[in-house]
């Protein structure tokens with residue numbers, strides 16, 4: 407049976423309130439109640455109320471008669487709910503429960519590829535869509551993470567404002583913190599950015615690749631090529 411692992415050290419590396427950091431409301435609650443604290447339904451509702459009012463004002467400033475338009479009169483609430491419950495859920499939800507199992511002497515690569523990524527660029531608030539490939543090599547007596555927990559980590563950091571470079575580092579550092587004594591961690595993200603496709607230069611089809619490799623993935627050519635060989639399959 408896997409056990410819920412209490413993470414030794416924080417997996418949050420970005421200042422609270424910043425892109426790819428937790429919200430100030432969650433950070434304040436955790437400072438008082440400890441790292442396990444989560445925002446209650448009522449606290450999230452309060453954030454939705456305030457954000458909804460502010461978004462109505464934003465539309466008014468843009469010259470939208472939203473209150474009298476049947477397609478728009480509930481839009482401020484819809485947008486605020488989408489940010490808090492989905493698009494930026496990772497700012498308001500605490501760290502996911504991580505299940506870990508003994509590695510039982512396994513010291514090869516653990517790879518999960520093609521993890522779907524939905525995020526939002528913190529510069530333009532446009533969608534980032536792509537895939538994440540994560541790998542690590544456990545130490546002789548260290549643990550392995552329950553496989554779906556890698557997906558949970560991608561959701562946790564992806565569902566915030568982000569820039570892809572920072573997101574790559576955030577996922578890497580989280581795996582590196584959870585798997586003590588690992589022999590290396592690799593994260594690669596390939597994604598398209600709506601801010602490039604829909605505004606500014608407006609170039610469809612361009613995608614961005616970022617990677618962070620440490621330990622054996624960085625130092626050892628054979629391990630690195632094995633990782634990219636696995637990535638190629640996606």
Ligand SMILES: [Zn+2]
Nearest residue numbers: 527529530601
């Ligand atoms: Zn952007």
